[in-house]
Amino acid sequence: MSIVVHNLGYTHPDGEKLFNSVSFSIQEGEKVALIGANGCGKSTIFKILAGQIQPTEGEISITEKLCYLPQQFNLNESQTIAEALGVSKKIEALQAILKGSVDEKHYQDLEDDWDIENRLQRNLAKWKMGTIDIQRKMKSLSGGEKTKIALTRIALDVPKIILLDEPSNHLDLDARLVLYQFIKESVATIMVISHDRALLNQLEVMLELTPNGLERYGGNYDFYKVQRTQQEE
Numbered sequence: 001m002s003i004v005v006h007n008l009g010y011t012h013p014d015g016e017k018l019f020n021s022v023s024f025s026i027q028e029g030e031k032v033a034l035i036g037a038n039g040c041g042k043s044t045i046f047k048i049l050a051g052q053i054q055p056t057e058g059e060i061s062i063t064e065k066l067c068y069l070p071q072q073f074n075l076n077e078s079q080t081i082a083e084a085l086g087v088s089k090k091i092e093a094l095q096a097i098l099k100g101s102v103d104e105k106h107y108q109d110l111e112d113d114w115d116i117e118n119r120l121q122r123n124l125a126k127w128k129m130g131t132i133d134i135q136r137k138m139k140s141l142s143g144g145e146k147t148k149i150a151l152t153r154i155a156l157d158v159p160k161i162i163l164l165d166e167p168s169n170h171l172d173l174d175a176r177l178v179l180y181q182f183i184k185e186s187v188a189t190i191m192v193i194s195h196d197r198a199l200l201n202q203l204e205v206m207l208e209l210t211p212n213g214l215e216r217y218g219g220n221y222d223f224y225k226v227q228r229t230q231q232e233e
Helices: 042-049 088-098 104-110 116-126 143-157 173-185 221-232
Strands: 003-011 017-026 031-035 057-062 066-069 161-165 189-193 205-210 213-218
Touching: 003 042, 017 042, 017 057, 017 205, 031 042, 031 221, 042 057, 042 066, 042 161, 042 189, 066 143, 088 104, 088 116, 116 143, 143 173, 205 221, 213 221
Parallel strands: 017 213, 031 189, 031 205, 066 161, 161 189
Antiparallel strands: 003 017, 003 057, 205 213
């Protein structure tokens, strides 16, 4: 299992209970949507899984490296793209070594990641950003470009578990198609919160969150709607 959650509950500091008795497990490599009414606590569950806040009750087991893209992510506007991507030191070290430096610090900074420039170029090219100057400041980018940089950072980090909260926000249609393909091809365990129905239809499991717990539905979002309609009838 990649993620195991047992009897999770969260109560706001003011005493208002958001949800309780939430239990689920996600197999390695599964692509899962967390769905439910606005305000039911989906983003709170992601923050709990990412270790940003503590649950009021329950237990969580996560055994693999996790990357989390929140709906409102805060990238340092004063950083360069290379710094935001976490590759600045490696790129500088590689260039120094290729110019003949034998300084041990450069080899330590590179961490044997000799393919970093090629990996960076390949991942930026997927978003049609292959020609962008990675020394540009983040503050010069549009909202969509910042999202692409955040998603590129995740791809470069190669996590085993990825949490994406409304990842298609700010992306145009072409970029959304790239996102769908990334999710489809990834071998990571992926959980998604989204109002983008086309994105939800790329996923194989729906987890519906309600105030009283969580229910699992096999299949994409369209199939989930059929199952829900049959249940209501």
